[in-house]
Amino acid sequence: MSKGSQVVHVAVGVIEDEQGRLFISRRASERHQGGKWEFPGGKVEQGESVQQALARELREECNIDVEQCAPLTVVEHRYADKAVRLDVWLVTRYRGQAKQLEGQEWRWVARHELEAYQFPDANIAILDCLRATQ
Ligand SMILES: Nc1nc2c([nH]c(=O)n2[C@@H]2O[C@H](COP(=O)(O)OP(=O)(O)OP(=O)(O)O)[C@@H](O)[C@H]2O)c(=O)[nH]1
Numbered sequence: 001m002s003k004g005s006q007v008v009h010v011a012v013g014v015i016e017d018e019q020g021r022l023f024i025s026r027r028a029s030e031r032h033q034g035g036k037w038e039f040p041g042g043k044v045e046q047g048e049s050v051q052q053a054l055a056r057e058l059r060e061e062c063n064i065d066v067e068q069c070a071p072l073t074v075v076e077h078r079y080a081d082k083a084v085r086l087d088v089w090l091v092t093r094y095r096g097q098a099k100q101l102e103g104q105e106w107r108w109v110a111r112h113e114l115e116a117y118q119f120p121d122a123n124i125a126i127l128d129c130l131r132a133t134q
């Protein structure tokens with residue numbers, strides 16, 4: 001099977017702070033969907049549960065330990081070059097000060113500000129879901 005036909009399983013965290021703002025960061029220009037904004041996360045590795053992957057990725061990328069999270073939605077999307085399944089979690093409690101550890105631009109934004117940012121196409125469904133649950 002060619003690499004392109006496999007679905008990449010991704011754990012994604014929508015981190016919410018006490019003021020209800022959400023953490024977003026900008027994908028490095030050379031990566032898939034580079035230059036667009038994203039919610040932090042990454043590929044689920046072999047032998048790992050989605051929640052383990054979420055905790056690992058948010059520790060590596062955002063400097064936090066997830067203490068409480070809830071499933072938000074699952075999005076399946078096929079880009080021209082790859083297919084992804086985004087397992088999206090709302091992170092409502094965490095330890096540590098959130099920041100981006102890998103050099104990407106990042107910021108906290110209010111939900112109503114999200115539409116000003118360009119996200120990958122798969123994220124349209126995430127933004128719809130956030131609008132519906134706010
Ligand atoms: N983290 C993240 N990935 C997303 C989002 N939306 C979206 O389409 N993706 C896609 O999901 C895929 C995996 O994410 P990733 O590149 O962060 O994976 P990773 O942290 O494990 O990095 P790696 O490539 O070094 O293994 C990418 O193809 C990316 O374009 C999003 O909001 N957050």
Ligand SMILES: [Mg+2]
Pocket residue numbers: 040041042043061
């Ligand atoms: Mg990542």
